Amino acid sequence: MRLLTFSAGPDTTARLGAEADGLVLDLALLADHAGVRIPHDLLSFVRAGAAARRTAGELLAGADRPAAAVHRLEDVTPHAPLRPGKIIGVGLNYVEHVEESSRSLDTAKERPARPVLFSKPATAVTGPGRPILHNADLTRQLDWECELAVVIGRTAFRVREEDAYDHVFGYSIVNDISARDQRRSGQWFFSKGQDSYAPFGPVVVTADEIPDPMALDLSLRVNGVTKQKSNTRHMLFPIARLIADISSGVTLEPGDVIATGSPAGVGAGMVPPEFLHPGDTVEATVERIGTLTNPVVDAR
Numbered sequence: 112m113r114l115l116t117f118s119a120g121p122d123t124t125a126r127l128g129a130e131a132d133g134l135v136l137d138l139a140l141l142a143d144h145a146g147v148r149i150p151h152d153l154l155s156f157v158r159a160g161a162a163a164r165r166t167a168g169e170l171l172a173g174a175d176r177p178a179a180a181v182h183r184l185e186d187v188t189p190h191a192p193l194r195p196g197k198i199i200g201v202g203l204n205y206v207e208h209v210e211e212s213s214r215s216l217d218t219a220k221e222r223p224a225r226p227v228l229f230s231k232p233a234t235a236v237t238g239p240g241r242p243i244l245h246n247a248d249l250t251r252q253l254d255w256e257c258e259l260a261v262v263i264g265r266t267a268f269r270v271r272e273e274d275a276y277d278h279v280f281g282y283s284i285v286n287d288i289s290a291r292d293q294r295r296s297g298q299w300f301f302s303k304g305q306d307s308y309a310p311f312g313p314v315v316v317t318a319d320e321i322p323d324p325m326a327l328d329l330s331l332r333v334n335g336v337t338k339q340k341s342n343t344r345h346m347l348f349p350i351a352r353l354i355a356d357i358s359s360g361v362t363l364e365p366g367d368v369i370a371t372g373s374p375a376g377v378g379a380g381m382v383p384p385e386f387l388h389p390g391d392t393v394e395a396t397v398e399r400i401g402t403l404t405n406p407v408v409d410a411r
Contacts, residue, residue, distance in 0.1 A: 112129050112164070112167060112168070112171065112316070112317045112320065113129060113130040113131065113314045113315075113316050113317075113320070114127070114128070114129055114130075114153055114156070114192065114281070114314060114315045114316075114317065115127075115128050115129070115130055115135065115153075115189055115190075115192060115312070115313060115314045115315070116128070116152065116153050116189070116190040116191065116192050116193065116238075117135055117182075117187040117188060117189050117190060118187065118188045118190065119135075119137075119182050119186065119187045119188070120186075123188075125152070125190050126138075126139060126151070127139060127149075127150070127151055127152055127153055127156060128182075128187070129167065129171055130184060130314055131171065133183065133184050134181055134182065134183060134184060135181075135182045135183075135184055135187050136170075136171060136176065136180055136181060136182075137179070137180040137181075137182070138151075138156075138167055138170060138171075139151045140177060140179055140180035141170040141171075141173075141176065141177075141180050142166070142170060144175070144176075144177050144180065145170060145173070145175070147166055147170070148166075149163060149166050149167060149170070150163055152193070153192050153193040153315065154193040154194065154365075154366045157193070157262065157264055157280050157365045157366050158365045158366065160264070160265070160365075164317065188240070189238060189239045189240070189312060189313045189314075190238040190239075190312070191236050191237060191238035191239075191241075191311045191312055192262075192283060192311065192312050192313075192314065192315045193262075193315075193366055194233050194236060195233055195236065195262075195366055195367055195368040196233070196364055196366055196367050197230065197233075197361075197363075197364070197367045197368070198230060198231040198232070198233065198235070198236070198285070198309055198367075198368045198370060199228060199229075199230055199357055199361075199367070199368070199369050199370070200228065200229045200230065200231055200287055200299075200303060200370045200372075201226050201227065201228060201258075201348070201353060201369065201370060201371050201372040202227035202228070202229060202299070202372065203222075203223050203227045203347070203372070204226065204227070204346050204347050204348055204371060204372025204373070205341060205345050205346060205347065205372055205373065205374040205375060206222070206345060206347060207341075207345075207374065207375035209222055209223075209347070210375070211375050211376075211377065211379075211380030222347060223347070225348075225356060226348045226352070226353055226356050226357070228356075228357065229299045229300065229303060230300065230304070231287075231303055231304045231308065231309050231370070232304050234306055235303075235304050235305065235306060235307065235308045235309035236309045236310075236311050237306075237307045237309065237310050237311070237405070238310070238311065238312055238313075239310070239312045239313040239403055239404060239405070240404060240405065240406075241307070241310070241405060242307060242405065242406050242407065242408040243286075243288055243307050243308070243310060243387065243393065243405050243406070243407045243408070244305070244306060244307040244408060244410035245387060245388065245389050245407050245408065245409055245410055246305075246409075246410040246411055247409075247411065248411060249290060249293060249305070250290035250291075250292055250293055251292060251386065252290060252291035252292040252378075252379065252384070252386050253288065253289075253290055253291075253386050253387040253388075253407070254288070254289045254290075254291050254377050254378040254379055254386055254387065255286060255287075255288065255289075255331055255333065255338065255339075255377060255378060255387060255393055255395075256286065256287035256288070256289060256331075256339075256373030256377055257284070257286060257329050257330065257331035257339050257373060257374070257395035257396070257397070258284070258285045258286070258287050258329075258370045258371055258372060258373050258395075259282060259284070259285075259324065259327060259329060259343055259370075259371045259397055259400075260282060260283040260284055260285040260311065260368050260369065260370055260371070261279055261282060261324075261350055261353075261354075261368065261369040261371060262279070262280045262281050262282065262283060262315050262366065262367075262368055263278055263279065263280060263354075263363045263364065263365055263366065263367040263368070263369070264278060264279055264280025264281070264318075264365055265277065265278045265280075265365060266278075266362065266363065266364055266365065267354060267358040267362070267363040268358050268362045268363070269358055269359060270354055270355055270358045270363075271355060272351040272352055272354075272355045273351070275350065275351035275352075275354035275355055276318065276350070276351060278354060278358075278363065279318045279350070279354075280315070280317065280318060280365065281315045281316050281317040281318050281320075281321075282315065282316050282318070282321055282324055282397075282399075282400060283311060283312060283314065283315045283316070283368075283400060284311070284312065284313075284395050284396075284397045284400055284401070284402075284403040285309055285310065285311050285368065285370040286309075286310040286331070286393060286395045286403060286405065287303060287308075287309070287370055287373055288303070288307070288308040288309070288310065288387075289302050289303050289308070289377075290302050290303075290305065290308075291378075291379050291386075293305075307410075309370075310393075310395070310403055310405045311368070311403070312403055313401055313402070313403055314400065314401060316399060316400050320399070321399050321400075324343060324350055325343050325344055325346070325349050325350065326342065326343065326344050327342065327343045327397055327398040327399060327400075328340075328341075328342050328396075328397075328398040329341055329342065329343065329374065329395075329396065329397045329398065330395075330396050331376065331393065331394065331395045331396070332393070332394045332396075333385075333387070333391055333392070333393055333394075334391055334392055335392075335394075338376045338377075338378070338381075338385075339373070339374050339375070339376035339377070340374075340376065341374030341375065341376075343371070345374065346371060346372060347372075348372075350369075350371060353369055353371060354369070357369065387407045388407060389407055389408055389409040390406075390407065391406070391407040392404065392405070392406050392407070393405050393406075393407065
């Protein structure tokens with residue numbers, strides 16, 4: 112399933128939907144029509160587990176769809192799919208990005224022996240089409256990073272690598288926006304955690320739809336010009352290793368998001384460096400998921 116949070120028409124109420132064949136189906140309305148119950152938001156849906164997924168699958172397979180439950184994709188406004196309890200970022204997780212970061216961001220030249228982890232607060236999340244805030248009082252080095260997002264579906268603590276995928280609900284896209292000049296004594300939280308610095312979406316694709324998340328093309332464009340282009344197979348630490356490492360000491364809960372790291376091609380690594388400015392448009396694309404598009408606006 113391709114699940115999303117959306118609103119339609121003048122009603123700005125966020126609703127849980129499923130995208131299929133250019134249509135968005137309102138799962139709550141389908142459930143009401145069928146006389147069954149289903150969570151009305153994606154975070155509750157994730158937490159409800161396999162039973163909710165089975166019910167949604169049956170609703171989507173049915174032919175009896177009231178007109179009010181069916182929308183054309185172009186007629187809806189997508190929102191961030193959910194508000195995660197935790198967003199765990201992974202730094203330096205692609206080989207070429209390690210090299211460009213050591214050259215441009217003063218990080219170590221050696222490949223990390225364990226995943227490099229940081230966090231973003233839930234307040235950093237913003238949805239498709241929503242602005243990335245550029246505040247020139249805080250940064251002159253606003254940067255982009257296209258990343259595959261892993262949405263946790265089952266509580267995970269001290270999980271073995273071989274069991275890691277049992278705890279994955281699905282996959283999405285995070286653009287790990289960074290104010291490169293706001294790193295503080297090696298700490299990345301303010302650099303990466305400001306409001307709007309975690310564009311997320313446009314959909315969450317359930318794990319059964321992506322049998323091999325370690326073989327997905329990903330790319331990023333700024334104003335139509337490609338800046339990043341890689342494949343998830345180039346991760347230093349694959350998804351299973353990340354889940355095992357993080358859960359060795361931190362409980363991962365349903366709805367938590369792991370942003371799995373950025374390939375090379377960030378603005379700080381360009382010669383000369385390139386950064387985002389008001390008026391720019393950023394498009395982050397991951398194969399089988401889609402494209403997350405956000406404008407950059409002046410926040411002052």
